[in-house]
Amino acid sequence: MNISPRSHIYRLIVLLVIVVVGFVAVRGLAIPSSWDSENFYRLDSLEELKLQPMHLGGNESCGGASCHDQERVAKHKTQLATVGRGSHKGLACENCHGPLSAHVSDDKKVASAVIDRENKLCLNCHAQLVSRPKDFPQFDTEANGHWYFDVEITKPCLDCHSPHNPRQMAAKKDKSKKQPKATSEQTSTNGEVQL
C-alpha cells in the first residue's frame, strides 16, 4: 500500500470543510426570516412589541365611546367636564380610579372602577414634603382654610373637598350638616357648587 504522507491531513481538511459547510447551512436556516442585516435586528420584533396589551386608557377612554349604558356615559362626561374645569384638570382619572384594564377590558365592563375615599389617596400627592416643589399645594393644618376649620390630617378630605374639583367644596347633604360653614364659605368664594 502506498499512501501519501499527507493523506490524513487531507482527510482532516475534508472533515473540517464538512463541519464549516454544515455550520453555514444551519446558520442560513437559523437566521430569523425578518432579520435586517444592516441595522442588525429582527424586524418582526417591532410588530410583536406592538401587540402588548394596554392597561391604561388615558382620560380619552373615559368618555365612553364604546360604552352602551348611556346613563353612565353621561355621568362620566360630567365628571370629565368637572375635572377639566378645576385645579385637578391635569390629573388622569386613573390616578384615583385605577387602570382602565381593571375596569373595562375588550370593551366590556369587568369590574367597577376603584373608588378610594381614604385620605391616603389625597395625601399621596398632597402630603407635605420638603422635597416637593414649593408652589405645589400641600396639606397644611396652618393654611387659611384648614386653620379656620381646625382640620387635622385624619379628617376626611372629602368632607370638604370634592375630589374632581377640589377647590369646590363638597356639598353632600349628610356632610354639609357637619361642615355647614365650609360649604357656604367655599361656595361663596368659588361661586361654583357641585350638583
Place this chain on the structure above:
Amino acid sequence: MLPNESLLNYYFPNEAEVHWSLMIVIYPYITGLVAGAFVVSSLYHVFQIKAFENISRFALVAAFCFGLFAAVPLLMHLGQPFRAFNIFFTPHTTSAMSVFGFVYSSYMILLMVELWLVYREHFIQKAKETKGMAGWVWKSLTLGVTEYTPEAARVDHKLTTFLAALGIPWACFLHGYVGFIFGSVKANAWWATPLQPIIFLMSAIVSGIAMLMLMYAFIRWRTKKPYDFPMIQKLMVFLWGFFIIDFFLEALEIIYVAYEHGHHWSVIGPLLSGPLYGTFLIVQLLVLSVIPFLILGYITIFKPWGRLLLYLANLASLMLVLQVLFMRFNVVVGGQLISKSDRGFTEFHWEFFAREGVLPAIIILSAPFVAFYVISRFVPILGDAPEAKQ
C-alpha cells in the same frame, strides 16, 4: 465610607442584584487556565524550551480538558441557554462578546487538531490492537489512515509546531478578549481600563502554569513516579517571570487611578477601603501575591532542590491559583458592587445551591479534572516514554 459625599448608601433599584455572579467569575478563570496551559506546551514546541518536553503533551491535554468546560459557566449564566446559538447565527460585530463563539470554537478546533496530531500514532496503534466497538472508535479517530510512516510523522511535526505557534496569538486573543469585555465597559469605573486585557492575559498564564504544576505534582505523587526537578525549577522561573508582569500591571492600575485622583478614584477609593478591602487588598494583593512572589524569587535565585523545591513550588502554585481566582472575583463581582449612581455599593449575596451558586461553581471547576482522569485512562499523558518524535 461612602463615595461622593453620600450620606446614605444608595444604589439604583435595579442594582440590588449582582447580574454577573459566580459563573462569570469562573468563566474567565477556566478560559485563563486553557490559555495558560497552552502557552506552556508552546514554550516547548515553538520556543524550544527543552525542559518542558515531557510536559508539553500533558499541558495540551490539560488545556483541552479546561477548554471542554470553558463555555459551561456561560450556559449556566444565560437567562435563555437554549438560545445560546444565536451568538453564532447573528453575531453582532459591534459587541466584544459576539466573537466569543468563533474565537472559542476555532481555538478548540486548533487544540483538537494539535492533540490529534500528537496522539495519531497512539490512535493507529490502538486501532490495530483493538477489536469490536472500541476498535471502531479508535479507527474513526485515525480517519482511516492506519499507517504511521516516518514521512507522515515529519509532516505532523511541522504542522504541530505551526499550530503551536499559531496557538499563542490565538490564546492571547481568546483571553485578551475576555479582558476586553470588561475593560471596554465605560459605565464601570473598576473595569474600564485598557490594561484589562493584558492583565487578564498575564494572570491567565500565571494560573495556567501554576495549575499545571499542581496537577503534575499530584499525578507524580499518586503514580509514585520520580519528579522531574529541572523541569519544575524551570517552570517556577517562568511562573515568577509572568507573575511579576501580572502583579506589576495589577498594581499599576490601582496606583494610576489613585494617583490621578480623578473621577474613577472617587468610587474606587471607597470600594477598596470598603467592600473589597478583605478580598482584594488583604487576600489578593497582600497574602496571595507577596508570599508566592517571595517564594518564587527564592526558588529562582537560590535554586533549592528535592523535597524543598517540591514543597515550595506547590505552595507558591497553590497560592497563585487562588490569587487568580480571587482576582477574577474581585474584578467581576467587585466592579458590579459600585453603584452607577456613584453614591454607594450593592451587596453580593452568596448563594450555595442556586443556579449560579457555589455548588455549581465547584462542580464546573472540578469537571475538567474528571475529564482529565477519564482521558488519562485511554491515552498516555505523562508517560515516561518521550513524546513521539520524527
Place this chain on the structure above:
Amino acid sequence: MTSPSSNARRVFLQKLLAGSAAAGLFMVYRHPVVAALTGDDGDKAPDHDFAFVVDINRCIGCGQCVRACNVENNVPEGQFRTWIERYVVTPSGVHIDSPQGGMNGFDEVDESLAEEALNTFFVPKLCNHCAEAPCIQVCPVGATYRSPEGFVLVDSEHCIGCSYCVQACPYGVRFINHEKRIADKCTWCYHRVSKGKLPACVTVCPTQARLFGDLNDPNSAVAKVRQADNWDVLKPEAHTESMCLYLGLQRVVV
C-alpha cells in the same frame, strides 16, 4: 376627449384628495403629539424622532408613574423600568433614597435632615433611549436595537439573557426580568405610542413633569424644550446622546 394635461391634473387631484382624506383620518384617530408609527405605510423611513422631557421642578414624587408603568408593562416586583429618586442636599453631603423605586410615594425625611436641607427635589429616572446606546453596541446577538423612530427596544424572542447590556448601561435602567429571564427596560411604551397614545407614565403624571413627543414636530412640547436649550442630560460625560432631556437638573444628580 381628454388632453394628457387634464388627465394628469385629474390624477394629481385624486392623489391630493386621497392624501388629505388619509391625513384627516390620521388627525382624528391619533393623538396629535404622537401621530405616529402606524398609519403611513409608505416605504420611506418614518420621519419621527421621539424624545422625552423630565421636568424636575414639577415632580412631586407621588409615584403614580412608577405604579402605572408597573401595571402597564407587568414589571416584576422589585424591578423597575422607571423610578423616582429623592435628593436631599445638605452642607455635610447628599442624601439620596428611592424606597421601592418611589412606587408608593415618599414619607417625609427625618426632621433633622429636613432642617439641614439646602436643596431637595425628586428626580424621575427612565431609559434615556440614547442615540449612541452602549447597550445596543454590546448586545452580542442583535437583540436590542434602536427603532427608526428612536425607541431603544429589546427583542424578547431573540435575547439570550447574558446581561452584558445591563453592565454597559451607565444609568442602571436595564435589568434581567426575573420572570422572563431576558433583558428588560423602559420602551417609552412603544406599544402605546404606536397606537397613538402617550407612554403610561406621561399619561398619569399629575403635574406634567414628564413630557413625550416628536422632535420633528416643531409645535410639540419636547421640540420647544429642545429649542430653548436649557435642558441637560444625565451623565453627559458618557456621551450616549441621551434622548431624555432634563429640565432643572442639578449637578449633584447622577
